[in-house]
Amino acid sequence: MSDRVKVALYWCASCGGCEEAVVDLAEELIRLSNSLEIVFWPVAVDFKKSDVEAMPDSSIDISFINGGIRLTEHEEVVKLLRRKSKLVVAFGSCAHGGGVPGLANMYSRDEILRYAYIEAPTVINSEGALPKELSGGVGGELELPKVLKLLKPLDEVVDVDFYIPGCAPTPDVIKKSLETLLSGKLPPKGSVLGASSKSLCDECDLNKTKPEKILLKDIKRVHQVRLDLSKCYLSQGVICLGPVTRGGCGTLCVKGGMPCTGCFGPLDNVSDYGARALSFLASVIDYDDEVQAEKFIEEYIPDPVGWFYRYNLPKSLIKGRYQRQGGGVHG
Amino acid sequence: MSGGEFEPRIVVFACNWCSYAGIDLAGTSRIKYPHNVRIVKVMCSGRVHPEMVLKALEEGADGVLITGCHPGDCHYISGNYKAMRRYLLLKKLLGELGLSDRVRLEWVSASEGERWARVSSDFVEHIRKLGPLRLKEVMEGE
Numbered sequence: 270m271s272d273r274v275k276v277a278l279y280w281c282a283s284c285g286g287c288e289e290a291v292v293d294l295a296e297e298l299i300r301l302s303n304s305l306e307i308v309f310w311p312v313a314v315d316f317k318k319s320d321v322e323a324m325p326d327s328s329i330d331i332s333f334i335n336g337g338i339r340l341t342e343h344e345e346v347v348k349l350l351r352r353k354s355k356l357v358v359a360f361g362s363c364a365h366g367g368g369v370p371g372l373a374n375m376y377s378r379d380e381i382l383r384y385a386y387i388e389a390p391t392v393i394n395s396e397g398a399l400p401k402e403l404s405g406g407v408g409g410e411l412e413l414p415k416v417l418k419l420l421k422p423l424d425e426v427v428d429v430d431f432y433i434p435g436c437a438p439t440p441d442v443i444k445k446s447l448e449t450l451l452s453g454k455l456p457p458k459g460s461v462l463g464a465s466s467k468s469l470c471d472e473c474d475l476n477k478t479k480p481e482k483i484l485l486k487d488i489k490r491v492h493q494v495r496l497d498l499s500k501c502y503l504s505q506g507v508i509c510l511g512p513v514t515r516g517g518c519g520t521l522c523v524k525g526g527m528p529c530t531g532c533f534g535p536l537d538n539v540s541d542y543g544a545r546a547l548s549f550l551a552s553v554i555d556y557d558d559e560v561q562a563e564k565f566i567e568e569y570i571p572d573p574v575g576w577f578y579r580y581n582l583p584k585s586l587i588k589g590r591y592q593r594q595g596g597g598v599h600g
Numbered sequence: 601m602s603g604g605e606f607e608p609r610i611v612v613f614a615c616n617w618c619s620y621a622g623i624d625l626a627g628t629s630r631i632k633y634p635h636n637v638r639i640v641k642v643m644c645s646g647r648v649h650p651e652m653v654l655k656a657l658e659e660g661a662d663g664v665l666i667t668g669c670h671p672g673d674c675h676y677i678s679g680n681y682k683a684m685r686r687y688l689l690l691k692k693l694l695g696e697l698g699l700s701d702r703v704r705l706e707w708v709s710a711s712e713g714e715r716w717a718r719v720s721s722d723f724v725e726h727i728r729k730l731g732p733l734r735l736k737e738v739m740e741g742e
């Protein structure tokens with residue numbers, strides 16, 4: 270028993286899909302239980318934070334952490350896990366780049382709380398009560414974690430050894446990552462595990478139908494066109510982010526009739542995924558005239574942040590919407 | 601920081617063949633232009649990737665000015681059209697991020713020393729009115 274590799278799994282600001290992805294390993298999980306010992310996994314196993322605190326430092330072999338860092342509680346637990354672990358792996362898009370919850374960086378903390386607790390159409394809160402850090406309850410004082418100003422990717426809070434990409438990582442990517450981690454032959458620190466080092470187009474079956482140069486006079490959304498599933502979607506006027514996105518997912522979305530939206534994140538040495546995606550999209554606009562190009566953008570690209578930074582706004586150079594103190598929008 | 605003390609820090613990307621030569625001409629003709637500009641020579645405006653602009657803002661620039669040859673005059677034929685399309689999209693992105701009006705694209709030819717002086721002073725005054733950006737401080741503060 271003691272020669273099994275000790276692992277911890279933890280979730281921060283995420284949807285639960287990454288936990289589901291682990292369960293999706295199915296029979297593989299049973300096979301793996303011969304070599305892995307789970308010492309902490311709040312969603313599935315009944316260990317408490319105090320159990321982790323009681324462990325000697327560096328006694329956990331690998332901690333897999335999914336989700337972005339949104340609360341002081343997340344910061345606290347990931348710092349604890351970092352101290353107790355030999356390796357920390359950012360698991361999935363949210364830990365890697367901030368993920369979909371990272372798009373909340375387009376709003377201030379006050380705007381988010383006000384919407385979620387007061388303004389949302391499904392909420393009845395006539396007194397306008399907002400969560401307080403310290404609330405008096407029936408059983409005494411109740412302390413809630415503080416919401417951070419912005420959601421942060423994991424590596425902004427603790428040192429991260431490796432990344433597993435994907436929203437969520439596919440069973441195949443998880444399996445390959447585990448094989449690498451358990452092999453004892455570790456790649457350089459900071460590597461992205463289980464995926465490809467080439468762009469998604471490189472592994473896409475439709476790549477052979479991709480034209481040398483893609484030039485578009487308009488952009489179509491998937492619901493506006495009957496996609497020919499045997500032809501590169503870009504050649505049909507549908508924006509696929511395959512050219513700027515890391516491969517390794519097996520082109521699952523493309524096979525399912527959806528273009529790539531970029532969940533595996535950037536290729537190596539790219540500092541800002543969205544800037545790359547933007548550059549690529551600008552290159553397909555088939556207008557040399559400034560007025561026409563502007564009209565194209567106006568009409569077909571209503572939300573550049575949502576398109577280019579869907580999975581990694583917090584990891585981008587700008588990190589979110591720039592707002593000066595007091596919530597006043599600048600610019 | 602009061603408005604009077606604020607001196608904008610402007611990063612300028614200037615293409616080697618037209619704009620940099622135009623800026624140089626302003627210098628040799630003793631035409632005054634603001635000292636706020638930090639000029640980075642690039643081979644072509646089409647070489648300016650959006651990352652470079654974002655990085656400049658992140659590292660402390662209050663504004664970024666991209667300059668290139670007039671349409672039709674790019675040394676590499678179409679680099680400035682590429683720059684224009686990227687710029688338009690970047691402008692929209694920055695608007696969404698609350699940073700509109702911090703980045704500008706202007707055409708300056710090798711003979712337009714006067715125009716360079718005007719374009720750069722206009723931009724510096726415009727940024728002066730907007731005030732300091734302090735991106736890192738604002739985004740990373742509590």
Ligand code: FES
Pocket residue numbers: 615616617618619643644645646667668669673674675676677679680
């Ligand atoms: S060389 Fe001046 S813009 Fe291309």
